Amino acid sequence: MDHNPDKRENILKDRIRYAPLRDKITDPATAARHIVDGTNVFISGFTAGYPKMIPMELARRAELGENFKINLYAGASTGELVDGLLSKTDIINWRRPYMSDRTMREKINQGKVSFKDDHLSRLSALVRSGDWGKVDVAVIEAVAITEKGHLVPTMSVGNTPTYVKYADKIIIEMSESEPRGLEGIHDIFIPEDPPYRMPIPLYRTADRIGKPFIEMNPDKVVAILKSGEKDTCAVFQPPGEIPLRIGELILDFVRHEMKKDRLPKTLPWQAGVGDVSNALLSRFMDDDFFESVDLYSEVIQDSVLDLIDMGKIRAASASAMTLSEKARERFFKEIYRYKEKIILRPVEISNSPEVIRRLGVIAINTALEVDIYGHVNSTHVMGSQLMNGIGGSGDFERNGALSFMVTPSMAKNGAISAIVPMVSHVDHSEHSVDVIVTEQGLVDTRNLTPRQVAEAIIKKCAHPDYRDLLWDYYSRALHKVGGHEPHLLGEAFSFHQRFMETGDMKM
Numbered sequence: 001m002d003h004n005p006d007k008r009e010n011i012l013k014d015r016i017r018y019a020p021l022r023d024k025i026t027d028p029a030t031a032a033r034h035i036v037d038g039t040n041v042f043i044s045g046f047t048a049g050y051p052k053m054i055p056m057e058l059a060r061r062a063e064l065g066e067n068f069k070i071n072l073y074a075g076a077s078t079g080e081l082v083d084g085l086l087s088k089t090d091i092i093n094w095r096r097p098y099m100s101d102r103t104m105r106e107k108i109n110q111g112k113v114s115f116k117d118d119h120l121s122r123l124s125a126l127v128r129s130g131d132w133g134k135v136d137v138a139v140i141e142a143v144a145i146t147e148k149g150h151l152v153p154t155m156s157v158g159n160t161p162t163y164v165k166y167a168d169k170i171i172i173e174m175s176e177s178e179p180r181g182l183e184g185i186h187d188i189f190i191p192e193d194p195p196y197r198m199p200i201p202l203y204r205t206a207d208r209i210g211k212p213f214i215e216m217n218p219d220k221v222v223a224i225l226k227s228g229e230k231d232t233c234a235v236f237q238p239p240g241e242i243p244l245r246i247g248e249l250i251l252d253f254v255r256h257e258m259k260k261d262r263l264p265k266t267l268p269w270q271a272g273v274g275d276v277s278n279a280l281l282s283r284f285m286d287d288d289f290f291e292s293v294d295l296y297s298e299v300i301q302d303s304v305l306d307l308i309d310m311g312k313i314r315a316a317s318a319s320a321m322t323l324s325e326k327a328r329e330r331f332f333k334e335i336y337r338y339k340e341k342i343i344l345r346p347v348e349i350s351n352s353p354e355v356i357r358r359l360g361v362i363a364i365n366t367a368l369e370v371d372i373y374g375h376v377n378s379t380h381v382m383g384s385q386l387m388n389g390i391g392g393s394g395d396f397e398r399n400g401a402l403s404f405m406v407t408p409s410m411a412k413n414g415a416i417s418a419i420v421p422m423v424s425h426v427d428h429s430e431h432s433v434d435v436i437v438t439e440q441g442l443v444d445t446r447n448l449t450p451r452q453v454a455e456a457i458i459k460k461c462a463h464p465d466y467r468d469l470l471w472d473y474y475s476r477a478l479h480k481v482g483g484h485e486p487h488l489l490g491e492a493f494s495f496h497q498r499f500m501e502t503g504d505m506k507m
Helices: 005-015 019-024 028-032 053-063 080-088 102-109 120-129 160-166 241-259 275-285 302-309 325-333 353-359 393-399 450-460 464-480 494-502
Strands: 040-043 070-073 092-096 137-145 151-153 169-175 221-227 269-271 293-296 313-318 342-344 362-366 369-371 402-406 435-438 441-444
Touching (some): 019 221, 028 053, 053 080, 053 169, 080 092, 092 102, 120 160, 151 160, 241 275, 241 402, 241 441, 269 275, 293 353, 353 393, 393 402, 441 450, 450 464
Parallel strands (some): 070 092, 137 169, 269 293, 269 362, 313 342
Antiparallel strands (some): 435 441
8 A cells, every 4th residue: 555645645536536525534433433223234235345444343343342233234245344244243133135154144044133035136126115224324335436426336336326325324435445447337227116117228238328426415425434455355266077067058058049049149148156157158268159248147257357358248247246366456457448348237227127038138047956846945055044045046037038047966975965856945936947957967947847847857957866766756746646746745855854864865
């Protein structure tokens, strides 16, 4: 960090171009006084772009013995300096809508933190309607404040535009770890609410329909902090054999559908965060059939930069960028070039069912388990223990032109089958998911009856170690009970019960 006062003053003027707000610069302790017991705190952040200084100050107060609780609302998951730190110091009462922190997960499953899972596309409208209560304080990470007092966010947009609009007080963490070159990458558009909602005028992935900043009333700003803290960077390993196989199966299937003219070649793609997503995108690099691709998704990862460098991306739209440290440095170094392809939007636009249907997105998301009829559990281990949350998977699976749900066929070194007689928790019904994929194979369920789906999933998607057990269950259900979707209710969760009792789903 540069300690030259004149240079730092010039940088400050460059970042806070609305001069009256420079008087709001203060220290974390002073800023955090606006947050007390019972405060509803709404923060920026959607895997990236979350505040760091205020959470650290709140944790410090708790460690010094102050007894208080806050209700924390974000855009999606945050980093160790938010969810991790605040859950360890036990100051969270409510947390919505999505998280991925281990300690926070434990507190939620223990009942020590209240948590409600939500479809991400609905959150901003719920805040505007008042369903989440008052927006007491919004804590927002920004890269600049414009000449008219508007806000330029950092590496994510999420629900920040709505939080800023409805907040009673705004605290801004001015990031010094992100370049001003981020200005211009954002496209901020807030739709009308019913009953006067007009169509969202987005017809192609590359369309820009809003403004490059978040409109803000500067009179609501009570404090500005200078922050040098960075986001917790993702760690992406080279894709393993199983994710690469799943990616290969998906591309083979889509290529076949496009060659048969059942899918236009220009449809945009969405892929959730994780190994399968990176594996799928890496497959595009070596596939000459997919010469130019649009991405309409929630999050942009490292592999998207590779595809841009190869000339394979027409446009990449998302609500956030989650990059490794190496990719982050690369992105910032040539941000002027990547900005030509990348657009960051509010999550109610990136995940809008209306837009997803209009564009015809090919959606790919990850399951914890899938049952023989195609119902999907994405969120709860053994039906009870929350993992992370549904996120935006429902927005895309239900509304995509073609939707895939993917999972390795086994977990826990083979002790758990991802294909089960009946899922222990339902996030996506058979009506929302078109294609089920494991490394064993792929089943297109769209033109199959439930019985045909069951037979195909057992045969093609289940691991060989579990096929006989699944065939036995299905065959006995078919002959003893029958019906449209035959089930032995006394045995439907026998795989899960066996694992809970013995540590292995196999007999």
